[in-house]
Amino acid sequence: MAYLAAFHWGWLLASLLLGFAMGWIAVVHRGPGVSRAMARWLALLVAALVAASVANVMPGRPGYWLELGLIMLAPYLVGCAVGSWLRDWVLSRSVPAKPGA
Amino acid sequence: MHGLFRWSSKWWPGLIPLLVFWLIAAWTNTVALESDLAARSGAALKDTVLDKTRVAVEGRDVTLAADAFSEDGRRGAVALVEAVPGVRLVNDETRLVPEAKPFVWSAERDVVRVTLGGSAPLPATKGRMLEVARASLGGVEVVDQMSLARGAPPRFDNAAQLLIEQIAKLKDGKITISDSNVTLSGMARDLGGREAIAAALKNLPEGFKVANDIKAPPYVFQAYKDPVAVTLTLSGYVPDNNAHAALVAAAGRKFFNEKVVDNLKASVGAPSGFAAAVVPALGALSRLSTGTLVVSDREVKLSGDALYDAAATQVRAGPGRDFPQGFQYKAEISVKPAAAPVDGTVCQQLFSELLSKGSIRFEPARAVIDPDSAGLLDRLIETALRCPAAMIEIAGHTDTDGDDASNQALSEKRAQAVADYLVKAGLPPDRFTAVGYGSTQPVAGNDTDEGKAQNRRIEFLVR
Numbered sequence: 001m002a003y004l005a006a007f008h009w010g011w012l013l014a015s016l017l018l019g020f021a022m023g024w025i026a027v028v029h030r031g032p033g034v035s036r037a038m039a040r041w042l043a044l045l046v047a048a049l050v051a052a053s054v055a056n057v058m059p060g061r062p063g064y065w066l067e068l069g070l071i072m073l074a075p076y077l078v079g080c081a082v083g084s085w086l087r088d089w090v091l092s093r094s095v096p097a098k099p100g101a
Numbered sequence: 102m103h104g105l106f107r108w109s110s111k112w113w114p115g116l117i118p119l120l121v122f123w124l125i126a127a128w129t130n131t132v133a134l135e136s137d138l139a140a141r142s143g144a145a146l147k148d149t150v151l152d153k154t155r156v157a158v159e160g161r162d163v164t165l166a167a168d169a170f171s172e173d174g175r176r177g178a179v180a181l182v183e184a185v186p187g188v189r190l191v192n193d194e195t196r197l198v199p200e201a202k203p204f205v206w207s208a209e210r211d212v213v214r215v216t217l218g219g220s221a222p223l224p225a226t227k228g229r230m231l232e233v234a235r236a237s238l239g240g241v242e243v244v245d246q247m248s249l250a251r252g253a254p255p256r257f258d259n260a261a262q263l264l265i266e267q268i269a270k271l272k273d274g275k276i277t278i279s280d281s282n283v284t285l286s287g288m289a290r291d292l293g294g295r296e297a298i299a300a301a302l303k304n305l306p307e308g309f310k311v312a313n314d315i316k317a318p319p320y321v322f323q324a325y326k327d328p329v330a331v332t333l334t335l336s337g338y339v340p341d342n343n344a345h346a347a348l349v350a351a352a353g354r355k356f357f358n359e360k361v362v363d364n365l366k367a368s369v370g371a372p373s374g375f376a377a378a379v380v381p382a383l384g385a386l387s388r389l390s391t392g393t394l395v396v397s398d399r400e401v402k403l404s405g406d407a408l409y410d411a412a413a414t415q416v417r418a419g420p421g422r423d424f425p426q427g428f429q430y431k432a433e434i435s436v437k438p439a440a441a442p443v444d445g446t447v448c449q450q451l452f453s454e455l456l457s458k459g460s461i462r463f464e465p466a467r468a469v470i471d472p473d474s475a476g477l478l479d480r481l482i483e484t485a486l487r488c489p490a491a492m493i494e495i496a497g498h499t500d501t502d503g504d505d506a507s508n509q510a511l512s513e514k515r516a517q518a519v520a521d522y523l524v525k526a527g528l529p530p531d532r533f534t535a536v537g538y539g540s541t542q543p544v545a546g547n548d549t550d551e552g553k554a555q556n557r558r559i560e561f562l563v564r
Contacts, residue, residue, distance in 0.1 A: 003187035007134060011126040015119060022115030026108045033110030056190060063189070064134070064160030065127045072126065076119050077112075084108040 004071055015072045019079020026080065027087040046073070131160070138163060138187050145181045150174055152198065152224050152249050156182075161189035168198045170223055170251060201250035206261060207277040208234070208268050210287070214242040215268055219277075222253035226261070233262050237269045254281045256306035267301055270294045274315065286314045292338060293317070293369035320371050322379055322396040324352070324386055326359065326405070333386075336364040337396075340371040351380050354473040355387040357459025372399050374425030381420035382430075387476035388412055390437045399428045406437040408483040411527045440487055445563040448488035452561035455480050461519060461559045466503075468514035470522060478519075481561065482526045488563070489532075495520050496560040497537045498544075500553035505539055513537030519559050534564075 005012060034042070052058060053066050135158040142156045142163055151167040151174070158164075165182050169175035175195045183191050206219035215238055221227040227247050234243045254260075257278070264276045264283065271294070274287010283305065289295045295317040302311050322337040333356045339345045345365055352361050375396075382401050386394045392405020407413035419430040443451075455477065462471035470478070485493060497516030499508040516535035524530045545552035 007137070007187070008126060008130065011122060011130075014122055018115055018118055018122070019112075022112055023108065026111035029111045031111065031114075033107075034113055035110075039110060059190075060159035060162050061131060062160070063162065064131065065123075067161075068127055068130070069123050072119060072123050076115065080109065080112045080115065081105060084105065084112075088104055088108075 001071075004067060008068065008071070011068075011072055012075045016075035016079040019076035019081075020083040021079075022076075023080035023083025023085075024087045025083075027084050027091065046070075134161070134187075135159065138185065141185045142182045142188065145185050146178060149178045149181065150223060150225070151178055151195075161187060162192065163188050163190070164192040164194060166194040167196075168249065169195055170198055170249070172197065198249050198251050200252040202252055203280045204250065204252045204254060204257075205277065205279045206247070206253075206257075207275060208265055209275045210268050210271050211273050214244055216244040216246055217265075218246040219248075220250035220253070221247040221261075222249070222251065222257055224249065226258050229258070230261055230265055234265045234268065237266045239269075254278075255308065259306045260309050263301065263305060267298045270298055271315070272318075278309075281308050282310050282312070284312045284314070287316070289315055289317045291318070291368075292320060296369050317370050319397045320368075320375070322365075322375075322394075324383060324394040326356070326386055326389060326392050328391045331359050332362050333359040334362040334364065337366070338368040338371065339365050340369065340375055341367050344371075344376050347376065348379060348383075351473075352383055354462075355384050355476055357477050372427070374428060377423075377425040378428045381423050381472075384472055384475055385416050385420065385432070388416055388479045389434070401428055401430045402433075403431070404433040405435075407434050408437055408479045409439075409486060409526070410436055411525075412436075412479050412482070440483070442489070443487050445488050445491035448484055448491050449561075449563040451484045451487075452481065452493075452563070455484065456558070456560065460557075463515055463518070466511070468511065468518045470518055478522055478526075482523055482528065485523065485528055485532070485561075491532070491563045493533050494562040494564050495523075495533055495535045496562055497535070498542055498556055498558050498560070499540050500556040501540045501543070501547040502553065509537055509539035511537070512539050516559060 049066060050070060053063070053070055056063065058066055138161065139156050139158045142158070142165070146154060146156070151169055154165075154167040156163060156165055163182055163185075165179060167178060169178060175197060178195060179191055179193050182188060201220040204220055206221065207217070209216045209218065215234060217230060217234060221230065227245070227249065230247075231243060231245055260278060260283065264278065267285070268276060270290055272288045272290045274285065277284045283302075285298065289298065295315045298315055299313060302313060305311065320338055322339065323335070325334045327334065333352055335349070335352065339348055345367055348365070349361060349363055378401055379396055382394050382396065382403060385403055386392050386405070388407060389405035390408055392403060395402045403416070407416055413434045413436045416434050417432045419432065424430060459474075459477045461474045461477060463469060464471060485491075495516045497512035497514075499512045501508070513535065514537070516537050520530075520533040520535040523533060540547070540556065543552075543556045544558070545555040547553055547556060
């Protein structure tokens with residue numbers, strides 16, 4: 001894992017920044033979200049993929065690609081969470097400044 | 102926390118560029134990652150002893166194929182690759198090198214090349230053997246047909262290295278190690294090569310049994326008696342400088358008339374009894390008018406012309422029991438056509454001429470003719486045959502050493518011994534009278550050794 005992270009640090013950083021940007025936008029985004037049921041299915045899918053990766057089910061190159069995808073997804077999600085939280089924090093600080101809100 | 106859930110439902114659009122990122126990363130990094138892991142695996146295996154090592158990487162999975170020389174070595178190599186950071190799985194396709202039974206290694210030399218074949222225990226051993234072969238053989242082509250196998254006898258490396266060095270001493274031949282048995286066959290390059298190889302084989306490590314069947318080129322000695330140039334030419338080999346000097350001295354005694362041309366070289370590898378065979382053979386050659394003596398290993402060949410029938414028979418019969426065992430004597434002797442008859446006066450001249458060039462020798466203080474004088478006696482007999490009507494007095498003389506009575510007796514006995522020799526050669530006994538003069542008729546002063554030697558003599562006088 002450390003080797004993978006060291007080898008792909010550029011891509012992981014890119015994923016983190018992408019996630020941060022997406023998280024930043026998501027707080028004020030007005031478009032459709034993912035339904036709860038769908039989110040549950042997605043979480044299940046990711047869990048299954050992680051399990052497959054840990055168990056080395058996929059051989060050779062596909063196995064590596066799966067790992068690569070998963071370790072890029074992780075910083076993306078972290079970035080999203082940090083971005084959203086920060087945006088929310090920034091917004092909540094600016095709200096009291098508006099009179100009569 | 103609730104907010105996070107709410108927001109996370111809106112995170113999905115970012116997955117689309119993330120997917121693009123992932124595809125690009127997979128596209129660009131896969132080959133780079135694989136070659137990085139291959140290089141690291143290769144570096145990890147650098148110090149292991151393996152043959153035919155192949156490392157193939159797919160994703161993070163390494164396929165390791167190699168021939169190992171022990172079970173520990175095989176497992177160790179797999180463990181080393183497993184420990185390389187970044188490697189996920191190792192597909193173990195290693196195997197043990199097959200065990201050779203019997204373990205056979207060979208080095209074969211023909212005219213132009215040396216071929217190393219059979220089994221070698223380790224790649225490093227193989228490399229070292231080729232190195233030693235190239236170093237000890239100079240410019241000769243070395244062909245490697247060795248394969249690797251387990252099961253070499255202990256101390257195989259040392260033995261093989263020593264044997265490779267011996268290949269340089271062979272003209273052609275084969276050296277084989279089969280388990281702990283060493284066999285050598287072929288022809289040594291030089292005289293003495295066989296002995297040098299036998300000496301080197303004593304340094305073989307313990308536990309190796311040797312069957313040495315190396316042959317050496319024949320050990321040749323030649324002597325040619327040329328009646329026209331009046332020379333005796335010696336060529337070929339003698340065992341050492343002492344034997345050389347002794348042989349040349351013997352030739353000088355036996356060939357009283359001829360100049361000895363000495364082209365001999367000293368070399369090891371002579372068959373035992375060499376000198377004991379060559380000296381009597383030279384004696385036989387000295388009795389021929391013209392002839393060639395060839396001693397090749399243990400075969401003595403003499404050819405040429407004897408001076409008269411009885412001499413031919415004696416020379417053909419060979420030196421008899423004086424000849425060392427194991428030597429073969431072959432004589433092709435013809436008889437020189439008899440020279441034209443002459444009268445007594447010419448005979449006397451010829452006798453005097455012969456006896457001025459050489460003298461009949463005896464054992465000290467005895468009336469036994471020295472075999473070295475056989476050549477001279479044959480010429481005297483040949484001369485006597487040319488004047489069948491002449492009556493010949495054989496006169497014995499001594500120096501002044503000792504009392505007169507014994508000198509008188511000795512001179513008579515010696516003269517009689519010569520007369521007997523002539524009769525034995527087929528001359529009629531009534532032609533000869535043996536007379537002893539003791540020391541009464543000196544031809545030189547008796548005060549020096551040279552003078553005494555001149556006074557000790559046999560004279561032939563035609564009456």
